[in-house]
Amino acid sequence: MVNKLTNEEQRTTLYTTPDEPTIPGSVTPDTPVEMLNLNWSERDLRERERTKHVHRLHPYLGKYIPQLVEVLLRKYFAPGQTVFDPFAGSGTTLVQANELGIHAIGCDVSAFNVLLTRAKTAAYDLECLHDEIKDALKQSQVKNDFSQLPLFAHLESMNGKPPDASNYLRQWYAPSALTQLLAYRDVIETGDYRYKDLLRVILSRSARSARLTTHFDLDFPKQPQTEPYWCYKHSRTCYPTTDALKFLKRYSLDTFKRVQQFAAVRTNARVEIHHADSRNVALPAIDGVVTSPPYLGLIDYHEQHVYAYQLLGLEDRRDYEIGAAAAGTSKKAREQYQSEMVCVFRNALKAMPDGGQLLVVAADKANLYNNIAEELGVTIEHIIQRHVNRRTGRRAGEFYESIFVWRKQG
Ligand SMILES: C[S@@+](CC[C@H](N)C(=O)[O-])C[C@H]1O[C@@H](n2cnc3c(N)ncnc32)[C@H](O)[C@@H]1O
Structure with missing residues (x-):
C-alpha cells in the first residue's frame, strides 16, 4: 500500500524529532526512525568531519554528507551485506559502506x-x-624545466600558448600553468606507476585550482579571467594564477595524508564500481540501495569537471545523464526524469530480495518521488525530513531534503 504524505505532513515529522542531533556511531538496527534527528548544524558536525579522509580528495558539487550515509547503513544494513548506489558520484556511499564492513557496488x-x-x-x-x-x-x-628551453622559442610563434593542448585548455590556463600540468600528465601516463588513478586525481584537483578563474567562482566559472580583479572572497585585488606546480605539490601531500587516514579505518569489504548507465547495468545480487540521485535540472555532472575530461581524455557520456541541468525543469523534463528514475530503481529491485530496503535522499521540489514509488510498487515506510543547515560549495544556505525509506514488497 503506497502511503502518500503531503508536504505539510512531511514537515510535521521534522518537528517531532528529538532535540539532540543523532550521533552516527550510536545508531543500530534497533534505533527507532522517530528517534533520528538528522538536522545537524554546523556546530554539531564541523566541516572537518564532513570532509574527513578521502571524502575531500577532490571537490565535487552535489554530494551528500558521510554521516547521513553512516546512519542509514547502520540502521538498515549489516556487515557482510551488499549495498548498491546507482548514482555513486564521488563515492560517499561506497567509502562509508567499506568503513562499516558492508560490501558496496556503485555505478555512475x-x-x-x-x-x-x-x-x-x-x-x-x-x-x-x-x-x-x-x-x-x-x-x-x-620534464617541465627541460621543456622550458625549446618551449620559449615555440611560444613566441604561438602567441604564448603551449602546444598539444585542446582549445579549452589553451583558453582556461596560463601557458606556464598548462605546461606544468601537461608535464605531470605525460609523466603519469607514460610512467610505470601502480596507482595511476590516484595520480590522475592529484592532477585533476590541481588543474581545477589552476584554471584562469576568480577565487569566488570555482564551481561554475563562465569565462576565463585573464586580468587582475576585485575578489569578494578575499576583499582585495587578486590575480589569476600562472602556476600549477604549487597546487601539484600541495595536493600531493594532502592526498597521501588523506589516503593514509582512510587506510586506518578501511576494511576488506568488497568495493566494485561500474562506469555504466544505472538504468541497465548488469547487477549481481544486492541487499538494498542507498543513494542520492541527481536533482531535476540542477547540475551538469560532466560539465562540472570538464577540465578533467579535457586533460585526461576521458569518455564523455553526458547524453545519458538523468536530470541534467541542460535538460531544464519543464513538464516534459519532469516526466522524463520520473520515468528514468523508475527504470533505475526497477533495475535495482530485480537484484534485491523481497523486503529489501531502498533509501533515497532527494530534495523533491517537483514532488515526483511518491509517484516514482507508486510506479515501482514499493512500500513507503517513512519519509524523513532533514533540515540542511549548511553545505559546502555554492549551495551553502538552508533547505530541506527528504530521505525516502522504501521496501521491496514480497
Ligand atoms: C547527486 S550525484 C551523487 C552524489 C553522491 N551521492 C556523492 O555523495 O558523491 C548524482 C550522480 O548521478 C550520476 N548519474 C546521472 N545519470 C546517471 C545514469 N543514467 N546512470 C548512472 N549515473 C548517473 C551523475 O553523474 C552524478 O555523479
Whole structure:
C-alpha cells in the first residue's frame, strides 16, 4: 500500500524529532526512525568531519554528507551485506559502506566520478604510494624545466600558448600553468606507476585550482579571467594564477595524508564500481540501495569537471545523464526524469530480495518521488525530513531534503 504524505505532513515529522542531533556511531538496527534527528548544524558536525579522509580528495558539487550515509547503513544494513548506489558520484556511499564492513557496488555514467571513486576506495601499499607520488612530482618538474628551453622559442610563434593542448585548455590556463600540468600528465601516463588513478586525481584537483578563474567562482566559472580583479572572497585585488606546480605539490601531500587516514579505518569489504548507465547495468545480487540521485535540472555532472575530461581524455557520456541541468525543469523534463528514475530503481529491485530496503535522499521540489514509488510498487515506510543547515560549495544556505525509506514488497 503506497502511503502518500503531503508536504505539510512531511514537515510535521521534522518537528517531532528529538532535540539532540543523532550521533552516527550510536545508531543500530534497533534505533527507532522517530528517534533520528538528522538536522545537524554546523556546530554539531564541523566541516572537518564532513570532509574527513578521502571524502575531500577532490571537490565535487552535489554530494551528500558521510554521516547521513553512516546512519542509514547502520540502521538498515549489516556487515557482510551488499549495498548498491546507482548514482555513486564521488563515492560517499561506497567509502562509508567499506568503513562499516558492508560490501558496496556503485555505478555512475560520468567517467571522472568513477575514476575518483576508484581512487578513493582502492587498497594501497602506502610505502609504494608515497614513493610514486613523490616520483611523479619530481619527474614532472624535471620534464617541465627541460621543456622550458625549446618551449620559449615555440611560444613566441604561438602567441604564448603551449602546444598539444585542446582549445579549452589553451583558453582556461596560463601557458606556464598548462605546461606544468601537461608535464605531470605525460609523466603519469607514460610512467610505470601502480596507482595511476590516484595520480590522475592529484592532477585533476590541481588543474581545477589552476584554471584562469576568480577565487569566488570555482564551481561554475563562465569565462576565463585573464586580468587582475576585485575578489569578494578575499576583499582585495587578486590575480589569476600562472602556476600549477604549487597546487601539484600541495595536493600531493594532502592526498597521501588523506589516503593514509582512510587506510586506518578501511576494511576488506568488497568495493566494485561500474562506469555504466544505472538504468541497465548488469547487477549481481544486492541487499538494498542507498543513494542520492541527481536533482531535476540542477547540475551538469560532466560539465562540472570538464577540465578533467579535457586533460585526461576521458569518455564523455553526458547524453545519458538523468536530470541534467541542460535538460531544464519543464513538464516534459519532469516526466522524463520520473520515468528514468523508475527504470533505475526497477533495475535495482530485480537484484534485491523481497523486503529489501531502498533509501533515497532527494530534495523533491517537483514532488515526483511518491509517484516514482507508486510506479515501482514499493512500500513507503517513512519519509524523513532533514533540515540542511549548511553545505559546502555554492549551495551553502538552508533547505530541506527528504530521505525516502522504501521496501521491496514480497
Ligand atoms: C547527486 S550525484 C551523487 C552524489 C553522491 N551521492 C556523492 O555523495 O558523491 C548524482 C550522480 O548521478 C550520476 N548519474 C546521472 N545519470 C546517471 C545514469 N543514467 N546512470 C548512472 N549515473 C548517473 C551523475 O553523474 C552524478 O555523479
